[in-house]
Amino acid sequence: MITGSNAGVYDGLPWINDLMVFLRNARRSSKLIGICFGHQVMAQAFGGSVIKSPKGWGIGLHRYELHARPYWMDDAAAVAVPASHQDQVVTLPSDARVIASSEFTPYAGLDYGGAISFQFHPEFSPAFTTALIEANRDRYGALATSAIQSHLEPDDCARVGRWIGRFLDFDEAPRD
Numbered sequence: 001m002i003t004g005s006n007a008g009v010y011d012g013l014p015w016i017n018d019l020m021v022f023l024r025n026a027r028r029s030s031k032l033i034g035i036c037f038g039h040q041v042m043a044q045a046f047g048g049s050v051i052k053s054p055k056g057w058g059i060g061l062h063r064y065e066l067h068a069r070p071y072w073m074d075d076a077a078a079v080a081v082p083a084s085h086q087d088q089v090v091t092l093p094s095d096a097r098v099i100a101s102s103e104f105t106p107y108a109g110l111d112y113g114g115a116i117s118f119q120f121h122p123e124f125s126p127a128f129t130t131a132l133i134e135a136n137r138d139r140y141g142a143l144a145t146s147a148i149q150s151h152l153e154p155d156d157c158a159r160v161g162r163w164i165g166r167f168l169d170f171d172e173a174p175r176d
Contacts (some may be wrong), residue, residue: 001032001034001036001038001041002019002023002032002033002035002037002038002041002121003035003036003037003038003123004033004035004036004038004084005036005037006122008037008040008050008052008088009036009037009040009044009050009086010044010050010051010052010087013025014167016041016056019041019091020044020045020046021045023041023042023045023046024045024046025052025160026045027114027115029114030114031114031115031167032097032112032114032115032116032117033115033116033117033164033168034115034116034117034118035117035118035121035122035123036085036118036119036120036121037087038088038117039085039110039119040088040089041118042110042115042117042175043092043093043096043110043117044087045154045158045169046093046095046096046112046115047093047094047095047108048089048090048091048092048093048096049073049088049089049090049091050087050088050089050090051076051087051088052086052087053086053087053088053090055086055088055104056086056143056150057067057084057085057086057139057140057143058083058084058085058086058104058105058119058149059080059083059084059133059143059144059147060083060133060143060146060149060150061080061081061083061129061147061150061151061153062081062082062083062102062104062105062120062130062146063078063079063080063083063103064100064102064105064106064108064109064120064168065078065098065102066078066079066081066082066099066100066109067098067099067100067101067110068097068098068099069099070097070099070116070167071166071170072110072163072164072166072167072170073099073109073163073166074159074160074162074163075117076156079100079118079156079159079160080117080153080154080155080156080161081120081121081122081155081156081157082105082120082121082122082124082126082129082134082151082155082157082169083105083119083120083121084091084109084121084124084129084132085105085138087117087118088105088107088119089107090107091111092107092110093110095110095112096110096111096112097110097111097112098110099116100118100120101109105119105120108120110148116164116167119131120160122160122161123133123158123161124150125157126151126155126162129151130151133147133148134148152164
């Protein structure tokens, strides 16, 4: 599992290139899961591209429409999950399938077969997300208040957690 980072995949830091080489090699023999920065670095490593979005920060509880359903997902039409990012995947790797999107984040969830990634944060609780926004209120400006308010609504973090668990539980995709 590759999680978040303060770094951007485009920052040119040596460890980021090393991580991308590792991901390309590990993909052949291990299931991979990317969250936020992990989502971005996997896309970049597998042939996509990532930028600092001109849309600015995506924070708060965001709603994502669900698309092509891999075997590990259920039949939900959409999920509401915390977001905290300004970098975004803007070009898909050739073998990526979009499984979640929003107007703000068109490539919010990707399925590569033996690897999956999400731009959002299913691991964030409302209390943690609210504390994170409060700690960075100056960075977020006017977005902070509405983002905090959004976390009073129910989220689908547990549902996405179950998806990740099912993805990890299967040795391979079930055959029809």
